[in-house]
Amino acid sequence: MNDTEPRLDRARVRAQRETHPGFFWLTLEFPPDYPAILPGQYLNLRTGSLVDPLFRRPFGVVEFRREPNASLVELYYGVVGPGTARMATWRGGDEVDCLGPLGHSYSIVHDRPALLVAGGRGAAPLLYLYRLMRERDMRRIQFAFGARSKGMLFGLDRIQESDLFIATEDGSAGKTGTIVEALKTRSEWFHDNPVLYACGPERFLAATAQLAAEHKLDCQVSLEAVYGCGLGLCRGCAVPLRGESRFLMQCTEGPVVDASRIDWERMHV
Amino acid sequence: MSDRDLSVVAGRLPLKNPVLVASGTGGYGAELTPILDLTAIGGVVTKTIFLDVRPGNPPQRIAETPAGMLNSIGLEGVGVERFLAEKLPKLNGVDTKVVVSIGGYGPEDFARLASRLQNVDRCDAIELNISCPNVKEGGLDMSTHPRLAADVVRTVRPCTQKPLWAKLTPNVTRISDVGKACLDCGADGLSAINTLLGMQIDVARRTPTLRRGVGGLSGPAIRPIALVKCWELLQVLRCDVIGMGGIATANDALEFLIAGCKAVQVGTAVYADPDCPARIAIGIKDYLERTGVKRMTDLIGAISVDKEWLLGPKAVDEEGGK
Numbered sequence: 001m002n003d004t005e006p007r008l009d010r011a012r013v014r015a016q017r018e019t020h021p022g023f024f025w026l027t028l029e030f031p032p033d034y035p036a037i038l039p040g041q042y043l044n045l046r047t048g049s050l051v052d053p054l055f056r057r058p059f060g061v062v063e064f065r066r067e068p069n070a071s072l073v074e075l076y077y078g079v080v081g082p083g084t085a086r087m088a089t090w091r092g093g094d095e096v097d098c099l100g101p102l103g104h105s106y107s108i109v110h111d112r113p114a115l116l117v118a119g120g121r122g123a124a125p126l127l128y129l130y131r132l133m134r135e136r137d138m139r140r141i142q143f144a145f146g147a148r149s150k151g152m153l154f155g156l157d158r159i160q161e162s163d164l165f166i167a168t169e170d171g172s173a174g175k176t177g178t179i180v181e182a183l184k185t186r187s188e189w190f191h192d193n194p195v196l197y198a199c200g201p202e203r204f205l206a207a208t209a210q211l212a213a214e215h216k217l218d219c220q221v222s223l224e225a226v227y228g229c230g231l232g233l234c235r236g237c238a239v240p241l242r243g244e245s246r247f248l249m250q251c252t253e254g255p256v257v258d259a260s261r262i263d264w265e266r267m268h269v
Numbered sequence: 270m271s272d273r274d275l276s277v278v279a280g281r282l283p284l285k286n287p288v289l290v291a292s293g294t295g296g297y298g299a300e301l302t303p304i305l306d307l308t309a310i311g312g313v314v315t316k317t318i319f320l321d322v323r324p325g326n327p328p329q330r331i332a333e334t335p336a337g338m339l340n341s342i343g344l345e346g347v348g349v350e351r352f353l354a355e356k357l358p359k360l361n362g363v364d365t366k367v368v369v370s371i372g373g374y375g376p377e378d379f380a381r382l383a384s385r386l387q388n389v390d391r392c393d394a395i396e397l398n399i400s401c402p403n404v405k406e407g408g409l410d411m412s413t414h415p416r417l418a419a420d421v422v423r424t425v426r427p428c429t430q431k432p433l434w435a436k437l438t439p440n441v442t443r444i445s446d447v448g449k450a451c452l453d454c455g456a457d458g459l460s461a462i463n464t465l466l467g468m469q470i471d472v473a474r475r476t477p478t479l480r481r482g483v484g485g486l487s488g489p490a491i492r493p494i495a496l497v498k499c500w501e502l503l504q505v506l507r508c509d510v511i512g513m514g515g516i517a518t519a520n521d522a523l524e525f526l527i528a529g530c531k532a533v534q535v536g537t538a539v540y541a542d543p544d545c546p547a548r549i550a551i552g553i554k555d556y557l558e559r560t561g562v563k564r565m566t567d568l569i570g571a572i573s574v575d576k577e578w579l580l581g582p583k584a585v586d587e588e589g590g591k
Contacts, residue, residue: 005303008544050517050541051336051489099304099543228331228338229540231304233296235342236331245324247345266327 004035013094020151026075034071037064038105039129040256044230046097047083057083060125109195113140119200127155146179180207190215209259219259240266273557274564279531280458280509281432282394284311288550291536292370299359309547312366317398322348332478337488341479366393376424383428400438400463412438415450426455436460445505458509462495488537489515503529519552529570
């Protein structure tokens, strides 16, 4: 189910709105027969000319659904550099050069509780994952969402209140501090052998992976890196693996990876 | 249907059109096939293989730069035996030329690889990667010195009858000295250029972006440099040059062809725009039609210059920048 061959499409912007200063919710239209995108898989968007910025920008999808005449994809992003700054200027009707669907998705483990752990913008693919899990009536799903401040939280209206657990570093919503620290006060969630599904910045993922390891729990993390191509051609997004000399290519073998495989020490200087 | 003849012979290798995918940018070839029709282009140069498996460098390996990128992949590769058993056969029956890029720690490695490839039908030509800046072992950038480059070509030449291209580094004062050494030892063509040495610093972390500090710069940013290096080779040596460096459009490719390159390779642009080599080939054909040129070979080297004012080959490096 992750073996869909990538293709190049011209998607159309249906809508884009700035939900918080510098943060955008983008809805793209694809042909109705567009291959299904799974949670954790991503699209690689051209944001400018071939010259600048040179690389495409990868985004995990927040939502994928079919309409009679279109497949709809929702993305959520923050303006962090020249690529996303250009995206912020897109308006309804604009065409977007899109390569996808790419990468490996999360694997939903249906018969075990789910603990979704989101760091900031990393909540994007987890919102989609959460929706699928809820539709499948999984018995226990917790959505732990950490961000720097209240304004950086998004998509909360898509999560049942009883499933939601929030921490902000400035204390403007939920618990004060990082979400990983806050989770340590909820040890009951680590009973019954739940699976952790995480997405966010690298340090946050490393901390989540460590938490999972301490409780001997399975943990799937969705990594983020600069991708040169998204097709495994440039070999740029290497991830060091524990006990192996070879590197994993994040763009094709990830972005979702079993956290216990990653050698976090060798990840970055 | 067009009656334009796009075929060329570059470094003794006949090609249906002059556009190839550059080494290291199209994997081992088959990775591109979901997006790019390889039969629409002249050929593909595969990722450099060594005798042994190479894991490559630890991250960070790449960085985006103005109109370009830095890479320090470190010649990650599966090694020749897995390449021949698993990778190359995926191109069987694909109507395009396959140029196998080879690398080594010394001339004997290159010779052993060339011998191994001699009876491999799917290998149509060999490109000697004597110019990668990204490997830890000292002295691997053998194209920085004419004698070292000559040693490789001289040792490989008796091992193969296949067309042999030597890929040159631009990180030298006079590329034609190295090019001449390669030709004198039997190279059929010169591929130019490999990446330029470059560096980027992450100011927030006060560390080089790339783990190894420096890497190879490629992409549209380097195109004028690549073109002048090819120009020097063409003017001084009158040989077959396969030009590359920042080519992303048909217009870019035409610059190299009009300068006199027999073929071009598209590299970094493939990452952002994986089907662009096919579009470049179409764009070249359109240009021939539009300008009334019947054969590709009529356009190659069809540059007109003011001989009185043109910088001569020797002057290229002496007066550059003035």
